[in-house]
Amino acid sequence: MSLRNKATLIGRTGKEVEVVKFENGQLAKVSLATTDHYTNANGEKIEETQWHNLVFHGKLSEIAEKYVKKGDEIAVEGKIVYKSYDDKDGVKRYITEIRVDELVMVGGNKPA
Template sequence: MSLRNKVTLIGHTGKEVEVFTFENGSKKAKVSLATKDFYINAAGEKVEETQWHNLVAYGKTVEIMEKYVPKGKEIAVEGKVTYRSYDHKDGTKHFLTEIRVEELLLLGSK
Protein backbone atom coordinates (compact mmCIF):
# COMPACT_ATOMS: atom_id res chain seq x y z
CA MET A 1 0.00 0.00 0.00
CA SER A 2 1.25 3.44 -0.87
CA LEU A 3 2.08 5.84 1.94
CA ARG A 4 0.48 8.61 -0.08
CA ASN A 5 -3.03 7.44 0.82
CA LYS A 6 -2.91 5.51 4.08
CA VAL A 7 -5.18 5.64 7.10
CA THR A 8 -5.08 3.75 10.40
CA LEU A 9 -8.13 3.75 12.67
CA ILE A 10 -9.01 2.11 15.98
CA GLY A 11 -12.63 2.11 17.10
CA HIS A 12 -15.83 0.16 17.66
CA THR A 13 -18.24 -1.02 14.98
CA GLY A 14 -21.59 0.73 15.04
CA LYS A 15 -23.69 -2.01 13.46
CA GLU A 16 -23.53 -5.56 12.20
CA VAL A 17 -21.35 -6.15 9.13
CA GLU A 18 -23.34 -6.14 5.87
CA VAL A 19 -22.10 -8.58 3.22
CA PHE A 20 -23.00 -8.30 -0.45
CA THR A 21 -22.33 -11.08 -2.95
CA PHE A 22 -21.86 -10.13 -6.59
CA GLU A 23 -22.86 -12.19 -9.63
CA ASN A 24 -19.28 -13.38 -10.11
CA GLY A 25 -19.22 -14.74 -6.53
CA SER A 26 -16.95 -12.06 -5.05
CA LYS A 27 -18.04 -10.38 -1.84
CA LYS A 28 -18.00 -6.91 -0.32
CA ALA A 29 -18.40 -6.11 3.39
CA LYS A 30 -19.60 -2.79 4.79
CA VAL A 31 -19.67 -1.56 8.38
CA SER A 32 -19.48 1.75 10.23
CA LEU A 33 -16.67 2.46 12.70
CA ALA A 34 -16.78 4.99 15.55
CA THR A 35 -13.54 6.63 16.66
CA LYS A 36 -13.33 8.93 19.66
CA ASP A 37 -11.15 11.93 20.31
CA PHE A 38 -10.93 14.40 23.15
CA TYR A 39 -10.17 18.10 23.36
CA ILE A 40 -10.31 20.84 25.98
CA ASN A 41 -12.83 23.59 25.22
CA ALA A 42 -12.50 27.30 26.05
CA ALA A 43 -14.00 26.69 29.52
CA GLY A 44 -11.26 24.14 30.28
CA GLU A 45 -13.66 21.20 30.08
CA LYS A 46 -12.71 17.90 28.46
CA VAL A 47 -15.04 17.22 25.52
CA GLU A 48 -15.38 13.85 23.78
CA GLU A 49 -15.99 13.87 20.04
CA THR A 50 -17.07 10.83 18.01
CA GLN A 51 -16.32 10.51 14.29
CA TRP A 52 -18.04 7.89 12.12
CA HIS A 53 -16.24 6.18 9.24
CA ASN A 54 -17.65 3.95 6.48
CA LEU A 55 -15.50 0.84 6.06
CA VAL A 56 -15.57 -1.42 2.99
CA ALA A 57 -13.62 -4.64 2.54
CA TYR A 58 -13.09 -7.24 -0.16
CA GLY A 59 -11.51 -10.69 -0.46
CA LYS A 60 -10.50 -12.71 2.61
CA THR A 61 -11.13 -9.74 4.88
CA VAL A 62 -14.86 -10.12 4.19
CA GLU A 63 -14.85 -13.66 5.61
CA ILE A 64 -13.04 -12.52 8.77
CA MET A 65 -15.36 -9.56 9.28
CA GLU A 66 -18.45 -11.68 8.66
CA LYS A 67 -17.37 -14.30 11.21
CA TYR A 68 -15.59 -12.31 13.95
CA VAL A 69 -16.82 -8.69 13.89
CA PRO A 70 -20.17 -8.19 15.64
CA LYS A 71 -21.73 -4.81 16.45
CA GLY A 72 -19.66 -3.03 19.11
CA LYS A 73 -16.44 -4.98 18.42
CA GLU A 74 -13.22 -3.02 18.85
CA ILE A 75 -11.04 -3.29 15.75
CA ALA A 76 -8.01 -1.64 14.21
CA VAL A 77 -7.95 -1.16 10.45
CA GLU A 78 -5.41 0.04 7.96
CA GLY A 79 -6.45 1.03 4.49
CA LYS A 80 -6.95 3.93 2.13
CA VAL A 81 -9.47 6.69 1.70
CA THR A 82 -11.73 6.40 -1.35
CA TYR A 83 -14.36 8.76 -2.70
CA ARG A 84 -17.29 7.93 -4.91
CA SER A 85 -20.59 9.44 -5.98
CA TYR A 86 -23.88 8.18 -7.31
CA ASP A 87 -27.19 9.59 -8.53
CA HIS A 88 -30.12 8.87 -6.24
CA LYS A 89 -33.53 7.86 -7.62
CA ASP A 90 -34.83 11.35 -6.86
CA GLY A 91 -32.14 12.85 -9.10
CA THR A 92 -29.84 14.18 -6.39
CA LYS A 93 -26.14 13.42 -6.46
CA HIS A 94 -24.70 11.76 -3.33
CA PHE A 95 -21.04 11.65 -2.34
CA LEU A 96 -19.46 8.98 -0.14
CA THR A 97 -16.13 8.82 1.63
CA GLU A 98 -15.07 5.29 2.54
CA ILE A 99 -12.07 3.56 4.03
CA ARG A 100 -11.08 0.52 1.95
CA VAL A 101 -9.79 -1.94 4.55
CA GLU A 102 -6.57 -3.70 3.59
CA GLU A 103 -5.49 -4.88 7.08
CA LEU A 104 -7.74 -5.81 10.01
CA LEU A 105 -6.82 -6.47 13.62
CA LEU A 106 -9.37 -7.77 16.12
CA LEU A 107 -9.06 -6.07 19.52
CA GLY A 108 -10.87 -6.29 22.85
CA SER A 109 -12.41 -9.31 24.49
CA LYS A 110 -15.75 -9.52 22.64
Protein backbone atom coordinates in the same frame (compact mmCIF):
# COMPACT_ATOMS: atom_id res chain seq x y z
CA MET B 1 -0.83 -0.23 -0.46
CA SER B 2 0.24 3.28 -1.35
CA LEU B 3 1.83 5.30 1.42
CA ARG B 4 0.34 8.43 -0.15
CA ASN B 5 -3.23 7.42 0.68
CA LYS B 6 -3.30 5.56 3.98
CA ALA B 7 -5.67 5.70 6.93
CA THR B 8 -5.21 3.99 10.29
CA LEU B 9 -8.22 3.89 12.62
CA ILE B 10 -9.02 2.29 15.97
CA GLY B 11 -12.61 2.30 17.14
CA ARG B 12 -15.78 0.37 17.79
CA THR B 13 -18.17 -1.00 15.20
CA GLY B 14 -21.59 0.61 15.19
CA LYS B 15 -23.61 -2.21 13.66
CA GLU B 16 -23.39 -5.78 12.45
CA VAL B 17 -21.35 -6.41 9.31
CA GLU B 18 -23.37 -6.19 6.08
CA VAL B 19 -22.28 -8.65 3.37
CA VAL B 20 -22.92 -8.18 -0.34
CA LYS B 21 -22.35 -11.32 -2.42
CA PHE B 22 -21.42 -11.38 -6.11
CA GLU B 23 -20.88 -14.22 -8.58
CA ASN B 24 -17.12 -13.94 -8.15
CA GLY B 25 -16.89 -13.08 -4.44
CA GLN B 26 -18.21 -10.74 -1.81
CA LEU B 27 -17.58 -7.54 0.06
CA ALA B 28 -18.41 -6.62 3.64
CA LYS B 29 -19.33 -3.21 5.07
CA VAL B 30 -19.51 -1.87 8.61
CA SER B 31 -19.44 1.53 10.32
CA LEU B 32 -16.66 2.40 12.77
CA ALA B 33 -16.82 5.06 15.49
CA THR B 34 -13.64 6.81 16.59
CA THR B 35 -13.85 9.12 19.58
CA ASP B 36 -11.53 11.94 20.65
CA HIS B 37 -11.59 13.61 24.06
CA TYR B 38 -10.25 17.09 24.72
CA THR B 39 -10.74 20.14 26.91
CA ASN B 40 -11.94 23.30 25.16
CA ALA B 41 -10.90 26.89 25.92
CA ASN B 42 -13.62 27.13 28.63
CA GLY B 43 -12.23 24.10 30.47
CA GLU B 44 -15.13 21.88 29.42
CA LYS B 45 -14.38 18.25 28.62
CA ILE B 46 -15.52 17.48 25.08
CA GLU B 47 -16.12 14.09 23.49
CA GLU B 48 -16.22 14.10 19.69
CA THR B 49 -17.17 11.00 17.71
CA GLN B 50 -16.56 10.52 13.98
CA TRP B 51 -18.17 7.73 11.94
CA HIS B 52 -16.28 5.96 9.16
CA ASN B 53 -17.58 3.61 6.46
CA LEU B 54 -15.35 0.53 6.18
CA VAL B 55 -15.34 -1.81 3.17
CA PHE B 56 -13.61 -5.21 3.17
CA HIS B 57 -12.91 -7.15 -0.04
CA GLY B 58 -11.97 -10.76 -0.80
CA LYS B 59 -10.76 -13.01 2.03
CA LEU B 60 -10.79 -10.06 4.44
CA SER B 61 -14.55 -9.69 3.87
CA GLU B 62 -15.04 -13.33 4.88
CA ILE B 63 -13.00 -12.77 8.05
CA ALA B 64 -14.98 -9.62 8.89
CA GLU B 65 -18.27 -11.44 8.28
CA LYS B 66 -17.28 -14.28 10.61
CA TYR B 67 -15.52 -12.45 13.45
CA VAL B 68 -16.52 -8.75 13.57
CA LYS B 69 -19.64 -8.02 15.62
CA LYS B 70 -21.46 -4.84 16.67
CA GLY B 71 -19.55 -3.06 19.46
CA ASP B 72 -16.23 -4.80 18.78
CA GLU B 73 -13.08 -2.73 19.08
CA ILE B 74 -10.98 -3.10 15.93
CA ALA B 75 -7.99 -1.48 14.29
CA VAL B 76 -7.92 -1.08 10.52
CA GLU B 77 -5.54 0.23 7.93
CA GLY B 78 -6.61 1.06 4.41
CA LYS B 79 -7.08 3.52 1.59
CA ILE B 80 -9.47 6.48 1.63
CA VAL B 81 -11.90 6.28 -1.31
CA TYR B 82 -14.33 9.02 -2.37
CA LYS B 83 -17.44 8.07 -4.35
CA SER B 84 -20.48 9.84 -5.72
CA TYR B 85 -23.83 8.62 -7.01
CA ASP B 86 -27.23 10.02 -7.95
CA ASP B 87 -30.04 9.12 -5.54
CA LYS B 88 -33.57 8.19 -6.64
CA ASP B 89 -34.46 11.90 -6.93
CA GLY B 90 -31.46 12.64 -9.13
CA VAL B 91 -29.55 14.44 -6.35
CA LYS B 92 -25.81 13.80 -6.37
CA ARG B 93 -24.66 12.19 -3.10
CA TYR B 94 -21.11 11.76 -1.86
CA ILE B 95 -19.64 9.07 0.37
CA THR B 96 -16.21 8.49 1.84
CA GLU B 97 -15.08 4.92 2.54
CA ILE B 98 -12.01 3.24 3.93
CA ARG B 99 -11.07 0.27 1.71
CA VAL B 100 -9.55 -1.93 4.41
CA ASP B 101 -6.26 -3.77 3.75
CA GLU B 102 -5.49 -4.83 7.33
CA LEU B 103 -7.72 -5.77 10.26
CA VAL B 104 -6.77 -6.38 13.90
CA MET B 105 -9.25 -7.46 16.55
CA VAL B 106 -8.28 -5.20 19.48
CA GLY B 107 -10.84 -6.20 22.06
CA GLY B 108 -14.25 -7.75 22.57
CA ASN B 109 -17.60 -6.10 22.96
CA LYS B 110 -17.89 -2.89 24.94
CA PRO B 111 -18.49 -3.61 28.63
CA ALA B 112 -22.11 -3.18 29.75
